[in-house]
Ligand code: ADP
């Protein structure tokens with residue numbers, strides 16, 4: 653289970669959650685995306701608009717509804733989503749009063765014996781109880797980092813939070829990768845941020861660079877993955893490469909491709 657987290661907004665968490673999930677599903681893995689952001693952009697971005705929302709993450713966290721009853725199909729084979737229901741905005745406060753408040757998501761997922769190969773969690777832009785629930789439930793955190801001024805600011809706070817969660821709640825937790833997003837090769841700043849990130853975080857920085865590409869944001873507004881929207885775009889190719897890198901780094905097993913018989 654992997655959480656997409658960074659307490660900064662607008663850095664590419666949701667975009668990466670959607671397209672990485674789609675890329676992993678294209679490789680034959682069975683994938684669940686959990687939309688843990690009350691804004692619900694991952695749900696909308698996968699075509700589950702407000703009208704199509706049934707019970708979702710709130711019911712999972714607060715009402716002990718079974719995961720299997722909440723996972724909805726998407727247009728992409730192999731990819732299901734637990735959408736952000738409208739009550740999720742209240743969860744951050746309501747969780748404060750609950751028993752095992754940091755463990756609600758982990759408990760819900762452990763109860764389920766889910767049958768998914770990978771679960772991705774799209775976190776809200778904060779380090780509150782929702783994100784904490786994601787970190788306690790996950791094996792790894794993927795941190796999207798936007799290539800712009802001050803990109804690295806705030807990362808140290810996130811890394812400290814990951815360390816704290818590892819010590820207090822979840823000894824498995826580690827940084828599974830930092831993904832540089834909205835990389836613009838015409839802009840020196842992008843290169844500087846990338847170099848800085850690599851010198852600071854070394855191998856934790858993923859090799860795949862996600863370029864700034866208008867097709868990526870267009871796809872989202874159409875409720876589709878960038879691969880489904882424009883498979884030849886630089887964005888689609890980058891997210892496919894990212895899926896391969898995540899598979900390799902996390903030792904995920906993809907089904908063997910069927911060989912054509914002679
Ligand atoms: P977060 O979830 O971290 O708040 P988003 O994934 O929602 O960030 O991205 C913020 C905005 O930037 C969205 O409008 C999204 O469509 C756009 N965006 C994200 N990644 C790219 C990219 N690589 N190229 C172009 N636009 C992008």
Ligand code: MG
Pocket residue numbers: 665666667689693775776
């Ligand atoms: Mg988001």
